[in-house]
Amino acid sequence: MKLIAKVESIKLVADNTFEAAFYIDGFNFKAGQYVTVTLPNLKNLETREQFRDFSVVSSPNELPLLRIVMRKSETAFRQELFGMKNGEEIVLEGPAGIFTLPNDFERSIVFIAGGVGISPFLSMMKFITDNKMPYSITLAYFNRSIGSSAYLPELDTILENNPRLRVIKILGLLEEKYIVPLINQNPLWYIAGPPGMVKAGREILTKLGIIDNDIKTEEFSGY
Structure with missing residues (x-):
């Protein structure tokens, strides 16, 4: 489903990291899903330069406000978005993705987030709270x-x-020593972040005997 959304705000939320918020009517999604954002002013560029996929960082309860987050970069897409003013329109398509909460509450869950990979997890944690x-x-x-x-x-x-x-804040790279203390309750595992981190996380979990069916991953490349 494609809908028109209007820019509500663009603000800094961390070093080199910006949040874009939009108002959109008639839209719904599950916490953890992503959307495709297309910028009409880039229609003269190649098609793949006109849009990007973003996990939603806001909770479904916040609708009609919808928030996404990204690292700053010099791409045409990012520069155009950062220059948009309140009330300007973008095209939003979705939702999509199965990086969502399980249907039952029986097993505990571990979220492993790297950088803006926090997006789907913040949406889920806010929603369940x-x-x-x-x-x-x-x-x-x-x-x-x-x-x-x-x-x-x-x-x-x-x-x-x-x-x-519970939140564990770690400054540094994902290493096995941070994961070992979390495996004792046989949780489900979700990993979101840069491709290298997601790959490392899956390798660590596999080495520790976690089966593939208990691991969900989502890569954030170039965000």
Whole structure:
């Protein structure tokens, strides 16, 4: 489904990291899904330069407001989006993706996020907190520095309102030593971040005996 959305705001949420918020009517999605954003002003460029896929960082409960997040770069798409003013229109298509919460609450869940890979996890954590859903979740959030860590205040607010959630903030690369303490309750595993990190995470989990059916991944390339 393609719909017109209007820019509500574009703001800095961490070092070199921006959030774009849009108003959109008649749209719905599941926490963890992604959307395709097309910028009409780029119609003279090659088709693949006119659009990008983004996981939604906001909760479905926030609609008609929808938020996405991305790293700053010099691509034509990013430069055009960052220059847009409130009220300007974009085309939004979706939702898509199966990187969503399980239907039952029986098993605990571990989220492993790298950088803007926090997007689907923040959407899910906010959604389950707002709706008082009894998921038990640990988020391991990897970043290069505190300054590059997006949404720390929002995560703190979520934690204050949901004792079944836990966040581990790690400055550095994903390593086995951070994963081993999390495997003792036989959780489901979700990994989202840069391709190299997602690959490393899957390899670590496989080495530790986690089966493929218990691992969900989503790569954020060039975000």
